[in-house]
Structures are given as C-alpha cells and as structure tokens.
Amino acid sequence: MFFNKYNKTEASFLKYVSLIIIKIFTSEKMKIIIGVTGSIAAYKAANLVSLFKKKDYDVHVVMTKSATKFINPITFEVLSQNKVFVDMFKDDDHTKVEHINLTKGASAMLIAPASFNVIGKVANGIADDMLTTMVSAYPGKVFFAPAMNTNMYENPIFEKNKKTLEKFGYQFITPAEGLLACGDVGNGKLQDENLILATIDNSLNIPKLLNGKKVLVTAGATREYIDPIRFITNTSSGKMGSSLASAAQQLGAEVTLITGATPLPPIEGVKMITSHTSEDMKNAVLDYYDDTDVVIMSAAVGDYRPKVKHQGKMKKQDGNLSLELERTTDILKLLGEKKKHQMLIGFAAESDNLVQYGKEKLKKKNLDYIVINDISNFASETNSVILLSKSGTSWEYDGPKPTLAFRILESIFE
Numbered sequence: 001m002f003f004n005k006y007n008k009t010e011a012s013f014l015k016y017v018s019l020i021i022i023k024i025f026t027s028e029k030m031k032i033i034i035g036v037t038g039s040i041a042a043y044k045a046a047n048l049v050s051l052f053k054k055k056d057y058d059v060h061v062v063m064t065k066s067a068t069k070f071i072n073p074i075t076f077e078v079l080s081q082n083k084v085f086v087d088m089f090k091d092d093d094h095t096k097v098e099h100i101n102l103t104k105g106a107s108a109m110l111i112a113p114a115s116f117n118v119i120g121k122v123a124n125g126i127a128d129d130m131l132t133t134m135v136s137a138y139p140g141k142v143f144f145a146p147a148m149n150t151n152m153y154e155n156p157i158f159e160k161n162k163k164t165l166e167k168f169g170y171q172f173i174t175p176a177e178g179l180l181a182c183g184d185v186g187n188g189k190l191q192d193e194n195l196i197l198a199t200i201d202n203s204l205n206i207p208k209l210l211n212g213k214k215v216l217v218t219a220g221a222t223r224e225y226i227d228p229i230r231f232i233t234n235t236s237s238g239k240m241g242s243s244l245a246s247a248a249q250q251l252g253a254e255v256t257l258i259t260g261a262t263p264l265p266p267i268e269g270v271k272m273i274t275s276h277t278s279e280d281m282k283n284a285v286l287d288y289y290d291d292t293d294v295v296i297m298s299a300a301v302g303d304y305r306p307k308v309k310h311q312g313k314m315k316k317q318d319g320n321l322s323l324e325l326e327r328t329t330d331i332l333k334l335l336g337e338k339k340k341h342q343m344l345i346g347f348a349a350e351s352d353n354l355v356q357y358g359k360e361k362l363k364k365k366n367l368d369y370i371v372i373n374d375i376s377n378f379a380s381e382t383n384s385v386i387l388l389s390k391s392g393t394s395w396e397y398d399g400p401k402p403t404l405a406f407r408i409l410e411s412i413f414e
C-alpha cells in the first residue's frame, strides 16, 4: 500500500512517525489503576505512580487497608493528583458505585506490589475490599507484580493461584532475585519499577501491524492412537504457538489457534479449536486455509501413526511387540502445494545442522518463512530461534517465548 514504495527501513521509520503524529492529535491520556497492597515494597509504588505520571498516564490508586500501614494514601494523592480509594463503604455518597465507576475507561490495572494474600483472594473469587472487588469487576488487562518473601513466593499455594489467574488471562510481572527486606536472599523482590512501566507501556501501545489480517496458528503435540488409551506423541508444550497466537491477536489480527491434544489456557480474543490426531489437525487447518492470510504451523505434528488402531484395549502378550507405522499427511507440505494468497510460516525442530535443514525445509515446502529451533527448547519457557525468509534474510533471537513471538512477527511484518 502507501508504504510499499519505500524500502523496509524507510517504511518502518514512516510508520513510527505516523504513529507518533496520530498519538499527538488523538492524545487522550491513558487511564491506569494502580492497586497497592500490604507489602514492605509498598513504598516503591510511589515511584511507580510518579513514573506513570511522567509518561502522561492518568493514574488512580487503590490501596488495601494493610497497604496504608506501610505508606500513607496522601503520598499517592499528591503524586497521582487523584483521590485514593481504600474503603468501599467509607463515602456517604453511593449514588455512583465507585468500584465500578473508577474502572470505566481504564486501559489496565496494575497491582504492584501484589501480596500473597491479594493474589490468593482474586484467584479464589474473593472480593472483600475495594481493590479485590475492582479487580473482579474489571474486564480489561490486569497485571500482578508480586513482592514477597522467597518462601511465600515458592509456596505451592502461590504457584497454584498464579496458574489459576494466568489461565484466566491475568498477567504476572516476574519478581527479581536479590536481597529481600526480611534479610533473605532469593526470589520475590518487586521487579524494577522502570521494567514494570515498560512491560505495561509496551503492552498498551502495540502498533497494530496485523490489523485486518486473518491468522491461523497451530500449536502443541498431536497424538497417534494405538488403541483407545495408548498413543504416540512428543513433548511439545504448545507454548511457542500459543505465544504467537497471543502476540498476533495483540498486533491486531483475527486469530484462530488450532491446538493438538496438549491442553492450552484460553487466550483472550483468540478462537481456539482442539484437535487430537494429525488427521484431525489437517482437517481443521484445511477448513480455515482458504480464508486465511497468514498460517503459522508451529505444532509438532506426528510424522507416523500406527497402521492399525485397535478398537478395544490391546491385550498384553508374551514376548515383544512390533508396531507397524505409516506416514501421516505432511500438513505443511500440503499447505505449500495449495498456497495461493497465503503467507506460510513453518517451524523446524532440529538437533543438529539447524540452518542447513531449515533452508532445505523452507524450499521443499514452499514456505515464506521458517523458524528453526533446537529440540532442547521443547516444553521450556524460553527458546532460541533462527528466523529465515525465502529471500535469504535471517534473524536470531533468544528469550522468553512470549517475547520471541513478538520479535518474530515484528521481523516479518514491520
């Protein structure tokens, strides 16, 4: 379109300048609600409020009762230039339901520092004060920046609550390691305030590079059944694929995620379809293919399946057992053959000669891009990838999978 007549660097620069101009002319302050809880790190929330104000956010602070033991609400009132809320029932005037009213028009809620207690309460549906009631009534993005003693942070109850919240789309800003207020050294220190600001600011100001595009992502492992309860599979967790689906959605795309048998948490705004076998996945992908602009095949699809699937449970016999396997359909190759207007992005999981195998696969399967990763990163939280384009450009990234997902899509679409 308009930017097509410029080279990639010029086009990126022009897009960046246009975004800034649009922001200036449509400048309405973004509203953020900062929830402060009863942690020794509560004093750091004052700096956070100040950093958000300097970034021109409209900041509103809500405190738990315990938080007021650590820092006086006056500090936040002065820094935010807005009234601070603690008690849901304090005001005589209830003509406006303040815990709902305050969340209206907010771009995000940030709970920093987030105590063990508040995280536990929200995860278990408890809304017994202003802050927890607001979080439960707020449908937008909520970020928790935990701060607590290492033993509390490593308590399996905390882990369970965190997982529950993440499953429902709440986001966590991982704490730092270091010397804690209690004198222990370990995990649980409130993440650096500038990093917290950057995480939220980036998440709210993502340029919509994929606006108007329909994106299909596959993720996770398929299962090839021997009998109703036994199957051949692999260790893929689907985390890279679900991170890509989430990033594509945040970049403005309409996203459908087809998962293998691996259960994956729902992603806000992403349509999810579960398939089990490679055959199910092939059929699901083909159902969407014609009406898709971009396909990202990150699922680890089984290459072979048992030639015979036993209807009942296979009985154990004396001696060894040989299973005859047959090839499954190579979905990526099939999509490459059927390709019309679609952009096709494949994944290659290799253990050696990564680039050479990746290049061969890119060509053989008629792909536009290939993401090559080492199998040692299967099921891990981080990954290290090489992205290759059919024109020969390459990029190398490593880091947490959600961050990599953005880097990959930005490299392709910027």
Ligand SMILES: Cc1cc2nc3c(=O)[nH]c(=O)nc-3n(C[C@H](O)[C@H](O)[C@H](O)COP(=O)(O)O)c2cc1C
Pocket (backbone or CB within 6 Å): 036, 037, 038, 039, 040, 041, 064, 065, 066, 067, 114, 115, 116, 117, 118, 147, 148, 149, 152
């Ligand atoms: C000196 C002191 C420091 C504390 N620091 C923390 C902390 O960093 N993180 C935490 O989860 N709880 C901490 N607590 C315990 C909480 O204040 C306590 O669990 C409280 O009930 C939390 O209430 P809230 O979640 O409603 O704010 C601390 C308590 C004291 C007395």
